Amino acid sequence: MVKIRFFAMLKNKVGQEEVKLDVPENISLEKFKQILKKEFPAITEFLDKKSIMISVNQEFATKNTMIKDGDEVALLPPFSGG
């Protein structure tokens, strides 16, 4: 089970703040994005634009990040603090 968190406009698009999802063991970030697009078609556009960042366990994920059972993954739209 992976916990997925949505913030700002993504939370509005998905209609939820937090979702738990069963994913195959140890999948790549790219693979994980494909799953997200299927599960949450409302945010496909955001994921394709690459304007959103993804964090895994509260650290920015990279191409090489693997996602595994128990992780907290967050979808982060462009920041606008400050």
Place this chain on the structure above:
Amino acid sequence: MVKIRFFAMLKNKVGQEEVKLDVPENISLEKFKQILKKEFPAITEFLDKKSIMISVNQEFATKNTMIKDGDEVALLPPFSGG
């Protein structure tokens, strides 16, 4: 009569804050400096080093500034505010 004001270490050197001096009508800054050196030998070194600025009626004087009766002239050592 010209009013001459001394600040910071110059005040200490001259031993006075303010002096009134009779000077010829409409003299140049250079001429005025010569008079100052004669009147206040203790500050000759400062005047020669050119590390001090001179103001006339609270504006910075330039080479072309003329000093006339009634003016307030101040000898300003290097600033150290801020």
Place this chain on the structure above:
Amino acid sequence: MELVRIQKQDFSVTEEIELVKAVSKSIGGVVVFLGTGRDISKSEEIVRLDFEHYPGMAEKKLQEIRVRALDNFNIIEMGIVHRIGKIEIGENIVLIVAAAQHRNDAFMACEWAIAELKRITPIWKKEITKKGEVWVEEHP
């Protein structure tokens, strides 16, 4: 009080400066950036702002910014406070306090820290205008 915080309530600039200054008597220059809610954004009249953050990660990123500022600039201390929740026009949003022996180091560190905060801190601003609400999608 901690030097790096995210909080709903307002802060006092004077108190935050005192907190940073308490660290050392060798501080000679303090540079502060204060971000405040302004009334216009892209020619839309703003009624109110609403900030959301990723609890845990946002605090961690601000802590990282402080540590990297202390590592990379010749400063003595840095404090960072960001508010979340509803912010009215004119109210404080964010504060960065950079304290150094000399002013140039404090200026450089403060300017870097606010740019870095905007770049890496998971905080989002919603602008409430008369026409509706919109999440800001670009860096201001």
Place this chain on the structure above:
Amino acid sequence: MELVRIQKQDFSVTEEIELVKAVSKSIGGVVVFLGTGRDISKSEEIVRLDFEHYPGMAEKKLQEIRVRALDNFNIIEMGIVHRIGKIEIGENIVLIVAAAQHRNDAFMACEWAIAELKRITPIWKKEITKKGEVWVEEHP
């Protein structure tokens, strides 16, 4: 209270910022430089500072700096306060508040103003050390 002042008594950074912010609701970024009395200067231990100014001319120069900052930078308002007389270690000496719509303009104006203040304002600092008193002769 006036935006540009020379005074013996201490000032409140928060109050000075409020004074500047009161000018406009479009202020989004405020940059503050605060100079404070530090304990060491050229490896001499400082006991106290004592500032003297040229009354009239010093105020005029600070006013000029504010006007030129408003002319030359994209800022909304600027406040400048300098203290004179005895200043203990850790106490406030000088404050520059630059307020703009956007932070870059505020940073540039604030940095310029403090450099210009040091360059053209007839104010002098005396350092009281354990070895005696000395008028500072160079820019810090």
